[in-house]
Amino acid sequence: xxxxxxxxxxxxxxxxxxxxxxxxxxxxxxxxxxxxxxxxxxxxxxxxxxxxxxxxxxxxxxxxxxxxxxxxxxxxxxxxxxxxxxxxxxxxxxxxxxxxxxxxxxxxxxxxxxxxxxxxxxxxxxxxxxxxxxxxxxxxxxxxxxxxxxxxxxxxxxxxxxxxxxxxxxxxxxxxxxxxxxxxxxxxxxxxxxxxxxxxxxxxxxxxxxxxxxxxxxxxxxxxxxxxxxxxxxxxxxxxxxxxxxxxxxxxxxxxxxxxxxxxxxxxxxxxxxxxxxxxxxxxxxxxxxxxxxxxxxxxxxxxxxxxxxxxxxxxxxxxxxxxxxxxxxxxxxxxxxxxxxxxxxxxxxxxxxxxxxxxxxxxxxxxxxxxxxxxxxxxxxxxxxxxxxxxxxxxxxxxxxxxxxxxxxxxxxxxxxxxxxxxxxxxx
Numbered sequence: 001x002x003x004x005x006x007x008x009x010x011x012x013x014x015x016x017x018x019x020x021x022x023x024x025x026x027x028x029x030x031x032x033x034x035x036x037x038x039x040x041x042x043x044x045x046x047x048x049x050x051x052x053x054x055x056x057x058x059x060x061x062x063x064x065x066x067x068x069x070x071x072x073x074x075x076x077x078x079x080x081x082x083x084x085x086x087x088x089x090x091x092x093x094x095x096x097x098x099x100x101x102x103x104x105x106x107x108x109x110x111x112x113x114x115x116x117x118x119x120x121x122x123x124x125x126x127x128x129x130x131x132x133x134x135x136x137x138x139x140x141x142x143x144x145x146x147x148x149x150x151x152x153x154x155x156x157x158x159x160x161x162x163x164x165x166x167x168x169x170x171x172x173x174x175x176x177x178x179x180x181x182x183x184x185x186x187x188x189x190x191x192x193x194x195x196x197x198x199x200x201x202x203x204x205x206x207x208x209x210x211x212x213x214x215x216x217x218x219x220x221x222x223x224x225x226x227x228x229x230x231x232x233x234x235x236x237x238x239x240x241x242x243x244x245x246x247x248x249x250x251x252x253x254x255x256x257x258x259x260x261x262x263x264x265x266x267x268x269x270x271x272x273x274x275x276x277x278x279x280x281x282x283x284x285x286x287x288x289x290x291x292x293x294x295x296x297x298x299x300x301x302x303x304x305x306x307x308x309x310x311x312x313x314x315x316x317x318x319x320x321x322x323x324x325x326x327x328x329x330x331x332x333x334x335x336x337x338x339x340x341x342x343x344x345x346x347x348x349x350x351x352x353x354x355x356x357x358x359x360x361x362x363x364x365x366x367x368x369x370x371x372x373x374x375x376x377x378x379x380x381x382x383x384x385x386x387x388x389x390x391x392x393x394x395x396x397x398x399x400x401x402x403x404x405x406x407x408x409x410x411x412x413x414x415x416x417x418x419x420x421x422x423x424x425x426x427x428x429x
Contacts, residue, residue: 019045024429025394029402029417032395034387037214042427043336049426050315051077051333054177056163056170058317058330059083059093061344063167063201069112069127075332075340076160076171077316082106082116083169086127091164093171094129094157129157166196168328184313185252187406191260191309194302195321200349204360207343209368213380215316215333216423218341221376222310222318223259223415225249225407226399246305249415251405256418257314265298265307265323295361298323314419322372324355325362337384343367 019041025031035042051057059074060083071084073096080096098105098118105118105125115132116125124133131152139145160171163180170180177183184192211218225247247263290296298307301324311319318329326347332340343366347359365371387395397420400412404421407414423429 030398034393037387038336040336047077052173054174055315056172056180056183059171060169063203072110073106078333080104084127091162092128093160093162098123099155125157129159131156166198167201185254187250187252188258191311194304195319201346202349204345204347207367209341211339211377213384215331215339217380218331219312220416222261222312225261225410247410249407251415251418255422257422259312259415261310262306263308322365323362325359
């Protein structure tokens with residue numbers, strides 16, 4: 001389903017002058033400069049060229065706005081937006097900024113309403129973002145008020161294009177972005193549609209946390225299978241992602257911006273790791289066991305060879321499937337040195353009570369204090385501290401040197417190189 005809406009006031013494409021001090025290293029594939037993560041000027045240009053450019057940005061699940069009048073606060077890049085379902089059932093996304101004096105008028109995370117009213121001067125908008133009421137529009141006692149040529153239809157909220165794919169809502173500032181199926185690419189649709197096959201979703205809960213790191217580091221982290229068997233003791237000891245298991249890092253062949261990190265869990269509950277690999281993996285500890293082994297059960301319910309898929313959809317969506325726990329993560333940039341992560345955990349409406357409990361149990365892997373998420377968050381904090389404070393100015397990407405795109409080995413940085421090749425083109429570096 002593709003819903004095209006008028007986008008007001010799009011800034012035309014332009015060639016900005018090079019940002020001062022921002023010159024990419026000559027060996028562009030194998031080095032990333034520190035200023036990519038720390039420069040305020042680079043961050044602002046990312047908002048313009050990436051999030052407000054020719055991209056589809058995740059904003060919500062349809063299950064979060066199920067009925068006419070339902071709405072959710074969300075973000076496109078750093079810009080606050082509202083996702084709304086109108087009386088006719090149509091989905092709309094518009095900036096959470098009053099057209100009068102710029103107040104962020106929608107203050108609740110989710111809810112149901114007949115209209116949106118700005119708390120400052122009570123300008124009111126309908127569920128499609130159209131201005132419908134201005135107090136004292138004609139003044140009082142023939143004094144004051146708006147000029148005679150003021151037209152409500154010329155002062156609505158800034159609207160974005162909207163599209164959906166199997167219950168997932170995307171928005172774009174561009175009126176020239178390709179249909180969502182083309183945007184996601186055939187390679188990504190395989191695992192995206194495995195998680196979102198069209199079955200009605202059931203919301204299970206939310207997490208929200210701030211990470212003191214640049215937003216791109218989260219994309220890197222999930223395009224970096226190298227760290228997974230080194231940082232995460234839980235993954236390795238309990239056999240969820242082990243060097244030697246069947247695994248892959250798949251990248252879209254169109255732009256190299258999306259990726260899926262995938263692995264197949266062995267039939268054993270606990271990992272069998274060769275003595276040679278143990279020497280390379282300080283995170284592996286023999287003898288660790290869970291008191292509740294049900295945590296490790298994988299109920300095969302997807303048309304997929306993988307028990308784990310972590311999918312990065314450029315620029316702001318992570319689709320996570322870790323055995324039977326399901327969720328999406330929404331990346332919200334918060335300046336060059338900070339980002340907000342909004343986690344939405346879900347199952348399916350037709351899940352049995354037993355399956356729902358199983359998903360909630362395995363959900364402890366995820367979130368800001370999850371068995372896996374906690375380690376990633378701290379590692380990215382360490383990286384941001386390093387690039388902000390050190391005298392060195394380059395990051396090295398030489399694993400599987402020279403290769404771009406999909407890789408059949410975990411010991412590779414080919415997917416990160418592909419992402420930055422695309423990033424350089426969009427940003428003009």
